[in-house]
Amino acid sequence: MPRRSTTAVPPPPRPTRGEAIAASLAEEIVAGRLKPGTPLDELGLAKAFGSSRTPVREALRQLAPTGLVQVAPRRGAVVAIPDATQLKDMFLVMAELEAMAAALSALSMLPEQRRGLERQHAAMAAMMRAGDVAAYRAANVTFHHLLYLGTHNGYLTEIATATRRRLAPFRAAQLEAPDRLRRSHEEHGEIVTAIQRGDAAGAAARIRTHIGLTEQTWSVMAVALRRPDAA
Amino acid sequence: MPRRSTTAVPPPPRPTRGEAIAASLAEEIVAGRLKPGTPLDELGLAKAFGSSRTPVREALRQLAPTGLVQVAPRRGAVVAIPDATQLKDMFLVMAELEAMAAALSALSMLPEQRRGLERQHAAMAAMMRAGDVAAYRAANVTFHHLLYLGTHNGYLTEIATATRRRLAPFRAAQLEAPDRLRRSHEEHGEIVTAIQRGDAAGAAARIRTHIGLTEQTWSVMAVALRRPDAA
DNA sequence: ATTTCCCGCCGTGTATGCAACAGCGCGGAA
DNA sequence: TTCCGCGCTGTTGCATACACGGCGGGAAAT
Numbered sequence: 001m002p003r004r005s006t007t008a009v010p011p012p013p014r015p016t017r018g019e020a021i022a023a024s025l026a027e028e029i030v031a032g033r034l035k036p037g038t039p040l041d042e043l044g045l046a047k048a049f050g051s052s053r054t055p056v057r058e059a060l061r062q063l064a065p066t067g068l069v070q071v072a073p074r075r076g077a078v079v080a081i082p083d084a085t086q087l088k089d090m091f092l093v094m095a096e097l098e099a100m101a102a103a104l105s106a107l108s109m110l111p112e113q114r115r116g117l118e119r120q121h122a123a124m125a126a127m128m129r130a131g132d133v134a135a136y137r138a139a140n141v142t143f144h145h146l147l148y149l150g151t152h153n154g155y156l157t158e159i160a161t162a163t164r165r166r167l168a169p170f171r172a173a174q175l176e177a178p179d180r181l182r183r184s185h186e187e188h189g190e191i192v193t194a195i196q197r198g199d200a201a202g203a204a205a206r207i208r209t210h211i212g213l214t215e216q217t218w219s220v221m222a223v224a225l226r227r228p229d230a231a
Numbered sequence: 232m233p234r235r236s237t238t239a240v241p242p243p244p245r246p247t248r249g250e251a252i253a254a255s256l257a258e259e260i261v262a263g264r265l266k267p268g269t270p271l272d273e274l275g276l277a278k279a280f281g282s283s284r285t286p287v288r289e290a291l292r293q294l295a296p297t298g299l300v301q302v303a304p305r306r307g308a309v310v311a312i313p314d315a316t317q318l319k320d321m322f323l324v325m326a327e328l329e330a331m332a333a334a335l336s337a338l339s340m341l342p343e344q345r346r347g348l349e350r351q352h353a354a355m356a357a358m359m360r361a362g363d364v365a366a367y368r369a370a371n372v373t374f375h376h377l378l379y380l381g382t383h384n385g386y387l388t389e390i391a392t393a394t395r396r397r398l399a400p401f402r403a404a405q406l407e408a409p410d411r412l413r414r415s416h417e418e419h420g421e422i423v424t425a426i427q428r429g430d431a432a433g434a435a436a437r438i439r440t441h442i443g444l445t446e447q448t449w450s451v452m453a454v455a456l457r458r459p460d461a462a
Numbered sequence: 463a464t465t466t467c468c469c470g471c472c473g474t475g476t477a478t479g480c481a482a483c484a485g486c487g488c489g490g491a492a
Numbered sequence: 493t494t495c496c497g498c499g500c501t502g503t504t505g506c507a508t509a510c511a512c513g514g515c516g517g518g519a520a521a522t
Contacts, residue, residue, distance in 0.1 A: 016504095016506095017506070018505085018506090051506075052506060052507045053507085054505080054507065074512090074514065075514075075515095
């Protein structure tokens with residue numbers, strides 16, 4: 001369950017209006033309902049959320065550092081459009097972050113965390129067989145999040161999650177590729193095995209491959225997504 | 232000429248008031264002039280900066296995700312106080328990010344970047360010999376930044392810089408330790424050599440050690456910093 | 463017809479005002 | 493004397509108002 005986890009603030013007593021809007025917008029963007037390039041008009045959003053411009057502005061400012069939206073000083077905000085280079089950069093870093101997470105998890109996951117990972121993996125097997133892409137995708141987020149938590153490193157968890165979120169809009173369709181679901185699950189299996197074995201290097205290597213393949217799969221579809229305005 | 236609004240070309244045309252305040256505050260915090268735990272009163276800051284509360288609020292909201300300040304929903308903002316665990320987490324991630332940067336740089340630095348790195352290192356030798364800690368510290372930031380730039384990976388540069396900034400307030404005194412300046416420079420030398428040799432693994436290993444030692448040095452002084460100004 | 467300049471509109475940046483909440487000290491009761 | 497409740501004050505959250513700047517459309521000149 002991908003819960004927003006800031007560094008170490010366990011009780012978010014009462015979310016402020018701006019935070020609520022930020023969360024809502026982030027959700028919309030990550031889910032792909034707000035497409036890259038969409039202009040985010042403050043007044044429009046304000047009316048949509050039934051508030052004034054102030055909380056909307058705060059939300060946008062809050063989202064900007066996450067990379068989900070891009071704000072130009074006097075020209076307003078749009079849903080972020082990373083170019084191909086940036087995406088490649090992010091995938092590379094992502095692979096390393098995940099590798100680090102896998103390695104750390106292999107070493108320091110607690111027994112019940114290991115069981116949880118195993119359970120998650122098993123559950124995904126069923127989804128894979130059923131061809132339920134939506135469920136698998138959701139479960140996949142959890143799977144990787146379990147890896148992060150296994151590191152017992154809050155900061156790593158934080159930036160890995162952020163990177164994953166930021167990449168999410170561009171991986172939406174990635175699991176749709178015919179054989180991808182099965183292979184993804186296979187790769188997960190190898191990762192889990194390595195982790196259970198305490199094989200840090202092996203787990204890291206396996207997940208690098210995993211992300212690398214994900215990236216390649218994505219590249220294939222990238223062309224289609226590339227030109228939003230060429231029409 | 233078709234208007235090409237590239238997204239990641241950051242010469243900020245005209246910084247807005249909020250951004251200026253955010254930058255200023257960040258500077259103050261990183262430099263250690265605003266100590267962790269200091270409450271950041273909106274109205275007070277507004278008067279200090281000669282503006283209204285609005286830009287100050289934006290600045291604080293903007294700074295919160297960077298981790299430099301912590302904002303409690305209805306209780307205002309304070310200069311961030313990471314606990315020891317968080318700091319350890321961050322140092323660990325930092326070490327890996329730098330390792331990754333060093334490895335990538337070893338492989339893909341351009342000739343003139345390599346020359347620049349060498350030059351920077353040479354300049355720091357002089358500062359080291361002169362015992363000019365302030366200059367060395369500033370140059371050190373540049374040194375590591377050159378490493379990031381050498382990767383030609385914008386995202387890595389981004390998060391490594393962010394992490395370094397976030398850690399900065401807690402390393403302010405770190406180079407003060409007697410022999411640290413000389414050893415730091417020695418380690419830099421080994422890193423540079425490995426990079427020039429194209430030895431990615433070696434560079435990564437060297438810099439892991441470098442950061443690790445930094446962390447240890449820091450731990451020693453942590454005790455002193457822990458007490459909230461008992462003196 | 464095309465290009466260029468100017469003007470008006472829309473949207474953002476900033477200031478101010480109002481309401482609600484949090485912290486805190488004071489007074490009263492046990 | 494100590495503990496609890498209550499109102500007060502300061503600060504934040506949000507809304508509204510005002511000013512500046514950018515952008516696009518239209519008109520005029522080439």
